[in-house]
Amino acid sequence: MSRYWQTLLDNLAFLIFVMPLVGAGLVAASSRLGLDAIRRTALTNVLLTLALTLLMVAKFDPSRPEEISTAGHYQMTTSWRWLQQEAFRIESREVADEGAVDVLVADRSGPNVRVALGVDGISLWFIVLTTTLMIPATYAGWKNDRERPALFYGLLLILQSSLIGVFASADVIFFLVCLEIASLSLVCLIGRWGGHGRPTIVKRFFGLSLATTLMIALGLMTLVVSHARMRIDEAGRYPAPTFAIEELIYGGSIDQSGARVAGVGDLVYDNEMARQYWNAVSPWIFLPLLLGFAMRAAIVPAHSWLIATNTLAPTSACVLLIGATLACGCYGMARFVVPLFPPYSLNVIPWISAIGVLGGLYAGLLALTQTDIKKTATLACIGQMSLAMAGMFSFNASGVVGGLLLLVSTGFAMAAMMFIVGALEGRTGQAETISINNLHQSPRAAFCLFVAALALVATPGFGGFAASLLTLRGLFMAAPHAGGSPLTAAGGLLMSLCFAWAFVRCFQALRRDAPSPRPGEEASLQQLADRHSPSGKFPDLTCWEIANVSVCLGMAAWIGICPGFFTMRIGQWSSEAHAVDSAFHPRSSDHSHALLPTNSARGSRLPLTAAGKDEG
């Protein structure tokens, strides 16, 4: 293997991040060549990025957790100093057996902020989700791109890049920057190409995204400062704060001098003072992070912004908003909140799973009253997000892996649903079921909508089922002081039933014969078709539209048929979290619950800390 090829493979995460930015530049450059050139450039870029992502999946090593102590948490990492300067000097140190030894010491000045990207089991499938959804998002844009096409595709590609940045970021500041850029891109897309009444909604969305970013930033900055505060040495020297996610949560890898930055878990476990400090400060980290990420994920009661925004967004933005952007919230919980706050660390944590399921149930009941297929699907997505959050807060391997897989599979299914609804909406002008009649006359659209709904309500054969099965099992098996219980799992099942009912209602409405129009009433789809098509034939989905839907549903089906392939690659969770799983399991004789609080910090690290890490 050539050196260049190896370099390419080693920096794949960065390449996938930067490729859409290059694409955005090329789109801008080709703006004078006409609409077709812009479309081709954007689509080629999207396909190339997807190819690189598939290469990343092939290159990803699911067995890495065992080597974590030396190699670091992330794979295919690229790291650049951004707001930091670093100089090395040789220092002589006394070592117990060897006497004075020369050691290479890094002198850092300025905040330790880096542009750092990498991939681990948590982020891998979210990156695949984002790059895959760009295909239907780009194709759906062909209906909106008559006005300022270069700007449209440029923003879409920037959105893609920033989402990849969110998922692949290994630095807190870079994570926040990408999160905000993603929000801004969406604001621009909806504000420029959205439906009627968008100014109010866009303002609301902008305000919410700004508020959530501020909350998340507050939580993360408190974490950074607290981490530094907990690392004060015996001489009272205050170390430079670190912004690296790996160092903050899991502890850094060993550097050339043999030193290692301990993570929060290590510090709390090893140091009584640090533990007391953490107990005092953790609510101030937990609450902003939880609230910020929950609002980002549109968890009930912070769900109304999503319904309003999604209704007005152009289909391209819709696909990415509900497919990938929404997952950022739950991803943030999995990345920061779950590993830092074990179930017994705060009194509120055992309630989160129940709150999540109740929220999902509420969304399910709301869906029963909807007459708009787009709103119904959006509420279904909110329900799945709630269930995923509940699973993650059950603090066992099954729940956490199931929750992550549920986010990914729901993303694919939702994207397909949004694409089809967008296509129907493009033909009728609205997504109200009352305006779409005789759907059985367009068999392709009806079939695709039916399959997408099946994928959304977790039917076997689609990823949603395998993920829900794991999530519900996680809730079932959660220890009493963790979140779940059989009752919570039953709530999850009831939620799924509500959504199935809601979709059945929608389908019944869609298949109904068109009512005779009253004077002044808006024409139904069939009447529109009669008016616009010379043959009077119903405007069914085209082959290209079906191909786009197939990409999303195919991915959802792949997860459903081979979920093991996906779960094993979230292995950094699963292998270690399983230890916690068995520790929390009521029937495990060698781990009693009474032991857990005394080993609280150890427990907090277990889901993310590999075996042998403590030796470092």
Added chain:
Amino acid sequence: MINGFSTNMLVIAMALVPLGPLAAFALTAVGGRFLTGPRGLWLASIGGALSLVASLAATLLLTTAESPGDSFHTVVIVELFRWLSLSDEPSSVVRFGLQLDGLSGVILVAVTAAVTAVTVHAAFDRRDPGAQRSLAIGISAMTASTVMALLAPNFVQFFIFWQLAGVCGWWLRDRGDAPVMGSDFLIHRATDSFLLFGVLLVWATFDTSDFTAIAGNQSSPSPLLAAFLEADGNLELQTQRTAVVATICLCLLVGVIGRCQQFPLFGKLGERAPASPAIDGLVQAAIFIPLGVFLLARCRPLFAVAVEASRLTAMLGGLTALLAAACALTQRDLQRLLRFVAAALCGWILIGFGSGTTAGFLAATLLLVVLIAAVSSLFLIAEQIAARADGTTDFTALGGLRHAMPVPYWSFLLAILVLTSGLWGQNAILSALDTPSALAPDSIEQPDASPLVGALLPGIAAASLLLTGFALFRGFFLTFHHGPQRADAVRDRPTTSRQDDTAVLSSGTIVLVMAISAALLGPAVAGYGQQFANLLGSDVAPAGAAQQTDLFFVDYGSLLALTGAVAAWMMYAQRTQWPDRVAGALAPFVRLSENRFYLDQVGEVLLVLPARGLAHLCRFLDWLVIERFWKSAPARLFAELQRAARPLQTGLVQFYALSLCLASVILLAVVLWLKG
């Protein structure tokens, strides 16, 4: 022990069982325009036939092993792949595989035969060539899902294919009556949620979902279950764990009730049939009922532990048998009548399983095989009648078809004789009702038989036998004997083509031959004999049961069914003015029966309306509280902040300078505090 060659053959045969319909499904789905019309259905027929032959071969290979004494208890498991795995821990791994034993072999043969027959019949049907390809795809997918569920080695795989078969069945039947099918889908979904809850409870309780690990074989509970229930001798823990097993059984039972449309969910059977009789019958009698019954049979050791769950099963079965048969009495449509009869017979099977005895289990399994064969053939005959009578199966508008359709006439008579004679299951089930459970472990205390189970259930069952016999013969006489309304039209119909006759002869005969063979062999070897008991993996039937069933010819169950048949003959073939008089005399009962005992309305009031009300309440709350809060709260927050900051904006330079100084001091204090 099975030798190497037989093992290889057995594995190949097991693999071919799902591969046949799966290949047909894939080819028909991707075949496009080349497989439109009957071609797709012929391909589906070939797939079904291959599956039937492979099922027969596999079952025979299983029974003709080297040591017959052991082979009947043989369970062959072939692992296909790891479907789901979180780690290498066995508890977090779900494997897909194939598991064959006597029970699954018997049901597989019956199901694949019925599917093949219906598919062949559909291939000859020329009425709607446009829909034949989708029909072929649906039937192949449903067959593949069903056989995969029947061959499942664990609960998770079973549930997956159970649901897929349900979706395929829903899709196949969903032709034109969306509201009916929508509610059907929802009922299945709701009851499947209970089933999934039970599966999760099994998985969480036993750390595995393998059938063999949890339920053992049919003759004894598994060591895992025994150890779980033993609970190291702790009595309190034993009680708790028995309650867990009972909860599992109840959840599984709700799933079965939903899929088999048992009490109180059979009301929808009386609504307008959403599909043609053949497809409707295939889905109900040859797919859904066998799947539900198979699950109960597979979990028999669990039910043996949860005695109350067993009795509940029997009671629900008894209620269904009685009420569904009562509903069948007032039906005017042959297809709906057959649907109710199928539900009533399934109720009988549940009574057999719920009796908790080996004799009841064997009789119920035999009755299942007969039900699949005979009811499928009856639905096929109804399809043939519909094809010849302009699509109607309303026997008040038919009548006098005996001479116009002689082959369906004799086939129908034979099939209903098999179903109502009581010889192939019902009599044995009646006699088994009072026998105490033979499978419950000694550690489990047997509760005394309640009066409901001890006295009421045999009475209910006997009454249902009378009503079922009456209802079936009523349909028979009204269709074939009473009045010549349609006979002339059918006889004069020009399209009595060879293809139609071939369809009846080829497909109907397959099922009928199965029914007749089961009927002839039944009393001799099955149910009451050593061989059938061993084939199903059960221990030898208790001597008492064998003695009782030797007297089946004079059993009162048969007499009751015969009474029903004679009453129907008197009312509908001899004294045709009687039905109106009887209906007038029993008007309240007729009203109840016609409205399916108002079970749907009760369900609507108890479940649907409250759910809708709650949904609207949530929407109102959403509008009143949440929506308003998010709309107004940010604006109000900024307004309040602005108002609070207003006094600071004095315009005086010295004031701003003071503010800057104060801010600097606070910042310095924070930095100093952080520095420690």
